Amino acid sequence: MKTVWVGTSWKMNKTLAEAQAFCQQLQQHLPCVPETIQPFIIPPFTCVREVSQILAGSRCLTGVQNMHYADQGAFTGEISPPMVQECGARLVELGHSERRAYFAESDLTIQKKVQAALCHALRPLVCVGDSAQERAWGVSQETVLRQMKIALSGVTAQQVLQVIIAYEPIWAIGEGGEPATPAEAQQIHAALRSALCEQYGAEIAQQVVLLYGGSVNADNLQSLIQQQDIDGVFVGRAAWQPAGYCQLLTLAGH
Numbered sequence: 738m739k740t741v742w743v744g745t746s747w748k749m750n751k752t753l754a755e756a757q758a759f760c761q762q763l764q765q766h767l768p769c770v771p772e773t774i775q776p777f778i779i780p781p782f783t784c785v786r787e788v789s790q791i792l793a794g795s796r797c798l799t800g801v802q803n804m805h806y807a808d809q810g811a812f813t814g815e816i817s818p819p820m821v822q823e824c825g826a827r828l829v830e831l832g833h834s835e836r837r838a839y840f841a842e843s844d845l846t847i848q849k850k851v852q853a854a855l856c857h858a859l860r861p862l863v864c865v866g867d868s869a870q871e872r873a874w875g876v877s878q879e880t881v882l883r884q885m886k887i888a889l890s891g892v893t894a895q896q897v898l899q900v901i902i903a904y905e906p907i908w909a910i911g912e913g914g915e916p917a918t919p920a921e922a923q924q925i926h927a928a929l930r931s932a933l934c935e936q937y938g939a940e941i942a943q944q945v946v947l948l949y950g951g952s953v954n955a956d957n958l959q960s961l962i963q964q965q966d967i968d969g970v971f972v973g974r975a976a977w978q979p980a981g982y983c984q985l986l987t988l989a990g991h
C-alpha cells in the first residue's frame with residue numbers, strides 16, 4: 738500500500754495561540770491516523786518552532802513556506818537554511834504560485850533554494866503550476882515540466898528521493914478556484930513522472946513523491962489519491978481548521 742501524504746500550508750494565517758490550539762487538537766487525533774498516511778504542516782515562520790516542538794515525537798512533519806539559499810548575510814527579512822533547521826522544520830516549501838506571482842520568485846531562484854535545502858538535509862517541496870491562460874493555450878504540461886526540470890537541475894538521483902513535487906494549478910487555488918478533475922491531475926502527474934523517469938530511471942522516478950494541490954476538500958480527496966501517480970495532497974483552506982484537517986486525514990486512510 739502506498740504512503741499517502743496529506744499536508745497543509747497555513748499561508749499567512751494563525752497567530753501563535755491559534756497554532757497551538759490547532760496542534761493540540763491534531764495531537765489527539767494523530768494516534769487514529771493509519772501508518773500509511775504521512776501528515777505534514779507548514780505554518781508561518783513565527784510559529785514553526787512551537788509547532789515543531791508540540792508535534793515532536795509524532796509522525797507529523799513540519800516545514801516552512803520559503804527560505805533563502807544563502808547560509809547567512811545581508812538579506813534583510815530572509816531566513817537561512819541553518820535557521821530553518823534550527824527551528825525543527827524538515828520540509829521547505831518552494832515556488833508556490835503566490836510567491837512566484839507576488840514576490841517575483843523565479844525558476845532560477847527556486848533552483849538555488851532546492852540545492853541549498855538538500856545541502857542542509859531539508860526536504861524541498863517544490864510547487865509547479867500552470868495559469869488559466871497557459872491551460873487555455875494547451876501548454877500546461879510544457880509549463881510544469883519546465884518548472885520542474887529547472888528546479889531539479891543539478892539534483893542527483895540520490896538527492897531527488899528527498900524532493901517532493903506538488904502540482905498546483907494556479908486556476909485551482911484559493912477562493913474561486915476550480916479543482917482539477919482527478920483525471921486531469923493524473924494526466925499532469927503522469928507527465929511529471931515520465932520526465933523524472935527519463936532523467937533518473939524508472940526505479941527512482943517511482944519513489945519521488947508527487948502531490949496535488951488546489952481546492953482539495955473532503956469531497957474530492959479520495960478520488961484524487963486513487964490516481965496512480967498522485968501520492969498525496971497539499972491542502973489550503975479545507976485544512977485550516979483542526980476538524981477539517983483531521984477529517985481529511987481520516988478520509989485518506991479509507
Ligand code: PGA
Nearest residue numbers: 910911950951952973974
Ligand atoms: P487551497 O490552496 O486548497 O485553499 O485551494 C491550495 C494551495 O495554495 O496550496
